[in-house]
Amino acid sequence: MGYIDEYNKKLVSADEAVKVVKSGDWVAYSHFAMTPVVLDEALAKRKDELTGVKIRGVCAVHPVKVALVDADQKHFIYNNGFFSGNDRKLQDDGRAYYIPGLYGESPVSIRTGQAETPRVAMMVTTPMDENGYFNFSVSNSYERAACEVAETVIVEVNRNAPRCLGGDQESIHISDVDYIVEGNDNPLIEVSSHPASEVDKKIASLIVGEIEDGACLQLGIGGMPNTIGRMLAESDLKDLGVHSEMLCASFVDLYEQGKITGARKSIDRFKMVFSFAMGNQRLYDFVHNNPACAIYPVDYTNSAGVIAQNDKQISINNAIEIDLYGQVCSESVGSRQISGTGGQFDFVYGAFRSRGGKSFICLSSTKRVQDTVVSRIVPTITPGNIVTLPRSVVQYVVTEHGKVNLKGKATWHRAEMLISVADPEYREDLIKQAEKMKIWTKTNKKI
Numbered sequence: 001m002g003y004i005d006e007y008n009k010k011l012v013s014a015d016e017a018v019k020v021v022k023s024g025d026w027v028a029y030s031h032f033a034m035t036p037v038v039l040d041e042a043l044a045k046r047k048d049e050l051t052g053v054k055i056r057g058v059c060a061v062h063p064v065k066v067a068l069v070d071a072d073q074k075h076f077i078y079n080n081g082f083f084s085g086n087d088r089k090l091q092d093d094g095r096a097y098y099i100p101g102l103y104g105e106s107p108v109s110i111r112t113g114q115a116e117t118p119r120v121a122m123m124v125t126t127p128m129d130e131n132g133y134f135n136f137s138v139s140n141s142y143e144r145a146a147c148e149v150a151e152t153v154i155v156e157v158n159r160n161a162p163r164c165l166g167g168d169q170e171s172i173h174i175s176d177v178d179y180i181v182e183g184n185d186n187p188l189i190e191v192s193s194h195p196a197s198e199v200d201k202k203i204a205s206l207i208v209g210e211i212e213d214g215a216c217l218q219l220g221i222g223g224m225p226n227t228i229g230r231m232l233a234e235s236d237l238k239d240l241g242v243h244s245e246m247l248c249a250s251f252v253d254l255y256e257q258g259k260i261t262g263a264r265k266s267i268d269r270f271k272m273v274f275s276f277a278m279g280n281q282r283l284y285d286f287v288h289n290n291p292a293c294a295i296y297p298v299d300y301t302n303s304a305g306v307i308a309q310n311d312k313q314i315s316i317n318n319a320i321e322i323d324l325y326g327q328v329c330s331e332s333v334g335s336r337q338i339s340g341t342g343g344q345f346d347f348v349y350g351a352f353r354s355r356g357g358k359s360f361i362c363l364s365s366t367k368r369v370q371d372t373v374v375s376r377i378v379p380t381i382t383p384g385n386i387v388t389l390p391r392s393v394v395q396y397v398v399t400e401h402g403k404v405n406l407k408g409k410a411t412w413h414r415a416e417m418l419i420s421v422a423d424p425e426y427r428e429d430l431i432k433q434a435e436k437m438k439i440w441t442k443t444n445k446k447i
């Protein structure tokens with residue numbers, strides 16, 4: 001191998017590599033299932049030598065050590081653009097801060113210095129290949145952008161990381177890497193999804209009828225979109241394409257059932273396009289060296305202009321709450337950040353711009369919270385909840401009681417449609433609230 005000497009020169013222990021971090025630095029961690037473990041642990045050990053180091057991550061599948069070791073955050077402040085379950089727990093203890101933003105804009109924010117410039121980038125990668133490249137594996141996201149602006153790039157090699165073919169910007173050459181650390185080679189963390197409930201099945205059945213052969217799919221994060229994907233795999237649909245931010249496990253079912261060919265896509269024909277993959281080992285095995293897949297940075301996958309180039313782009317995402325105006329909260333419960341805006345806005349906006357494109361916000365009509373059942377369709381967004389989608393961009397809303405298209409509809413009409421898909425138990429009260437809000441006419445249907 002032509003790069004062995006350079007590799008050996010740059011190979012250091014994790015403790016050695018993290019010595020480059022200085023007080024006050026911003027440090028970028030790689031994202032999702034590629035969250036650094038060994039470098040994070042080594043950096044956490046330097047707590048007493050450092051003050052005011054800021055970390056920037058996205059959806060960490062591991063409990064981040066720099067946040068765990070520093071309760072009063074004099075040494076490390078942990079920031080994150082999309083909370084995982086682990087990040088939520090850190091936030092509950094006041095150890096994690098959310099970075100608001102449209103995910104598709106992140107590479108530009110980083111490259112133009114509008115987001116704080118990381119001085120050090122710590123990226124989990126595959127081992128180096130014969131051409132001297134380390135592959136960012138299942139998270140392309142804005143890894144390359146962070147490496148480009150950082151003064152020092154450290155890679156943490158994981159021999160179990162699948163190699164994801166580009167696309168674009170999926171790798172970094174050894175000449176752009178400063179330190180190489182051989183990691184723990186643990187298998188990637190698996191993120192499970194719940195078995196399909198009756199509600200999921202009903203919602204999936206309502207969406208299937210809206211999807212035509214040759215449509216191009218985006219499935220969002222969380223249990224429901226993944227489950228809907230699995231159910232679409234059992235449909236009669238054919239020649240589907242994939243242009244998604246996330247590749248979740250059910251895309252493998254769709255592919256193996258012969259539903260996906262990508263033959264009718266206008267761009268990236270025959271390729272399943274995504275920016276990160278997160279799910280089970282079967283998914284990680286599927287993407288490894290697979291020419292049916294192409295991984296891209298998130299400013300490509302999530303650009304409305306790119307999304308719109310494929311006809312019949314279908315976007316399927318989950319939400320926490322929707323109000324009678326059609327405003328959608330998908331990322332917080334009061335001040336508790338649950339996840340993030342991520343690519344939900346990008347795909348809802350982009351799909352509408354695709355010829356024949358449609359976006360679906362799916363949610364069960366109710367949710368059990370401890371001992372009480374609450375309606376997810378509410379008069380106005382619960383105070384404190386974050387609006388992920390303004391009412392102006394929302395198109396289809398689907399619950400187990402039906403689907404409605406809010407595009408171009410007046411307030412009274414939206415209220416009527418949304419109440420028609422609310423749980424029957426709550427409809428009367430919602431109508432009373434709509435009357436008080438002056439978004440109910442004498443001719444509205446008493447559903």
Ligand SMILES: CC(=O)SCCNC(=O)CCNC(=O)[C@H](O)C(C)(C)COP(=O)(O)OP(=O)(O)OC[C@H]1O[C@@H](n2cnc3c(N)ncnc32)[C@H](O)[C@@H]1OP(=O)(O)O
Binds near residue numbers: 082245338344
């Ligand atoms: C990374 C990307 O951007 S991919 C592209 C699409 N992006 C998006 O759609 C982003 C926004 N959407 C999301 O984040 C998800 O789809 C969600 C949060 C709406 C649903 O995701 P799921 O993982 O299925 O959510 P789940 O039902 O497991 O709930 C997650 C948490 O929220 C809590 N929660 C959800 N709804 C409520 C509610 N109404 N009241 C109280 N808590 C709630 C759950 O209890 C759980 O908390 P815990 O795990 O800390 O105990």
Ligand SMILES: CCCC(=O)O
Binds near residue numbers: 081082101102103340
């Ligand atoms: C979803 C990612 C947001 C950021 O980190 O910029």
